[in-house]
Amino acid sequence: MLEVDKMLEKCGDFHRQQLIMLLLSSLISLLSSLHSLSYSITNTVPKHWCADGLGSGPPPPNADECKPFYTNSSTSGTCKKYNYEHYMGFQSFVSEMNWICDEKSKLSVGSSVFFAGCVIGNLVMGYFADRLGRVPMLVFANVMTILSNFLTIFGMSLELFCIYRFVIGLVFNSNFSIIRILLVEYMRPSLRTVCVNICYGLFLCLGMIISPWIAILTGSWRRFMLLEALPIIVVPFFFYFVPESVQWLISRQKYDEAIESLRRVAKTNGRQIDDSVYEEFIEDCKLSQQNTKTNPNLLHLFGMPRLRRTLLILLFEYFVFSFYKSIVTYRLSGVEISPFVLISLSVTALLPSSLTAIVLQDRIGRKTLAFTIVLIKCISVLVEGVVFLHYANRFAFRHDA
Template identity: 30%
Template sequence: MSTAGNATTTMEGGEVVKKIENFDDILPHVGGAGCYQWILFFLLLPFAFVYAFLYFAQFFITLTPEEHWCTVPELNGWNLTDEQKIALSIPISDATGYKSADDNSLSYSRCEMYDVNFTESLINGNYDPDPSWPKTPCRHGWTFNHSDIPYVSIAAELEWVCGKSYYSSLSQSIFYIGSIIGGFVFSFIADNYGRLPALVACNAVGFFSSIGTAFSDSFWSFCLCRFIAGTAFDNCFNIIFIILIEYVGPQHRTFMANMSFGIYFSGSASLLPWLAYYIADWRILCGVTAVPMISAFFAPWIVPESARWYISSGNIPKAVETLKNIAKVNGKTVEKEIFVEFEESCNKMIKNEKLHNYTVLDLFKKIRLAYITVMLNIYWLIILIVYDGHVWNMKSLDPDVFTSFSLGALTEFPAAIFLTLYLDKWGRRWMSFISMMICGVFSFITLAMPPGAVTVTMGIIARFGVNIAGNIGFQYAAEMLPTVVRAQGVSLIHTLGYIAHIIGPYVVYLSDISPSLPLTVLGLLSVTVAIQSLFMPETLGQDLPQTLQDGNDFGREQSFWWIPCISSSHEKKEKFRKPVTSAQ
């Protein structure tokens, strides 16, 4: 016999079985995909802009025209075109250099000029250089052709070219070093002091450092500002993303997670190149891209604290209060007994866990949980290397970097739609396997194709595959790691992923060794991570693990060959998941 609306079910023999044993059990009563969750969905919008702008803004702040050459002030008093000045004063280079519009077969040096008296040569009517003339590094700076890039970036302004060409890459590396430090700091705040304090602090740091970047007037002042801005990267969005995932019922997580990220991130990333293009001022661009971070200052009044965090920190009454607010907004009437039973279950969990402050090191204290953590880190690391490799390779779509970047970002949207339609049918493991195999196979197919539209199409399909896997990875860790260290665990995975952000763009430079090497490496890595993904647990339809023991037991009952879309197997049935959840 069961009592409708009550928190217990009475079985034959008088045995009373608890129905409300964890947070996922009470969500259906208060609403797991109602008005409250939709409000959270829309609140992600400004933070997705923050994420995309912090991720990619430095690319446009330091964008340097490919066409630049030594400035020769001596020639300014003569009625010469740029092409004539270049032909007279700049030597032809054996290496890759600036190709004159008059003769694309000739490659002129970007870093050297002839060391002669040009005035004397011109007075004598000699407008043709002598290849035997002595050469010298640029003495008076550089001239840039801004026909394709209509503004002076900080790299062009401070002339980070030739001997200083590594400055842009180095400053980007310093940004990600800041991200590593910030990842640990803000995730620790999130798990120990609350998600909202971490969200506000993180975005505040990002806002002021982005504004500070606009006032940089040297390489080291720029690096300092980017280092501080880097500390805000990832957590500026990831924290509120975790809040959304935690408040959404298991059957709705895929839609909420992927469509929010797919629509917002794709839109903001594809918009950024055109902001840079039309603003045409890197300092103003720094200020404009900082504006969405202001929304974080209003977060305590519009964004709810995580009820799961309240539970893990021992503040059960506050968690119940939050759940009652959710029920009210969602128009749900919940009987008092359900909340009473929920409180009892939470108190029992806290008693069994001997409440204390967890750190990311607790993820490695149980063998299976450590295995899951390591596998998630490997998965995310390789995914990002392949993702960034294909992002940089998208430049082959069009010589116009603004168009090619925007097109590459737009591939996120169809990937999100595809995931929304099929991820909850095929599951995370097999969808990861299929998408990365697509990426790998089409990377190899591209190698066999002659240059042209077909090659570009193959590249887009490969990028589409890694976009799918990347979005799965963004959701995977948030579903698989236990609540008590979820923010720190996700941050650890994303922090180690910063190594991939540093490595990924340089994969493209392997073409200096062999033109086929970049896609070969990207293809091999794609196949590797596709196979590796099958050795992780499936999270489809599973309750989010609350405790460390939940995380350690997660997926024990799953068969390696379980494919959710083929059979309704025992892995998806609640009675097989309850022993895991109750092991508290």
């Protein structure tokens, strides 16, 4: 049987079509960096203090203050107006909505709704990608992400804010993961690790580094969101440049469309292939499917000991990653540094980590590399906690003395 990879060798597995998809994957990585950081950027909490009872132009206090500086019997002690010291003049969503002090829990609600959308979206989007195709869901996910971010400009209530955050969570992972699946399928196997890590490590890292400074240049969270919405013009053209997954089409027994996708790749790459080659490929696919007794699904996965064990290991690994990320985010929230500088510095590790994966992944194997990464992260969190605890105790001792 002619495998898909063997068929792609005839159609071209590293030529113009693959370069186009590599370019589009890099573009989506740049857009994804804007989307993934938009919440952190627009919801930055600048230094703030209560303006009730203060004259014009008072100097900002050393720390945030939610209560009025001057109170008497006629005041309730609750602040009605706040002053802000904006980071580099950037007006955030939080400062405009005054979601601080007693209202700061609204941000936590929006964050929880977003992660709830991610949990549901990982299942729902995967299901529809298997039913409707990879390319339609790729376009849908990117359009919905851009549209939801744009509509946030007009959603000035907690309810609308949560709805938009939930929608973004639904499609958040799909808007950049689907294009990588397609890129891996159509790319030469020996170049898959290099190309995927270039898109992720270089372009995603570059986008995340410059995103805060793009926001600074716009000066307002509204203009930043509006700028994010502009790529919605080009996303629908992905239908024209990205072929549908051949493996998915064959699994759905859409043989004519599978041949059309292969012809499209061959034409773009300047290859001439006889019709008999396509026919032989499809006949082998039909024969293989006839010999398959059952259609595999998620429940079959749990019935296979090896796959079930692999799935549980992956779930544990993702749990460790999420736990690690939450700890780091919590630790960094107390660092007295501009959030825009902090964001740019925190993502610089993406590039060296991706270069490391390019060098080591095909040499030591995926399993060894994944285990090593998890081990290093756990040790880093442990060391970080000891260091923070040491300096916190020293600071407390000096303060008491």
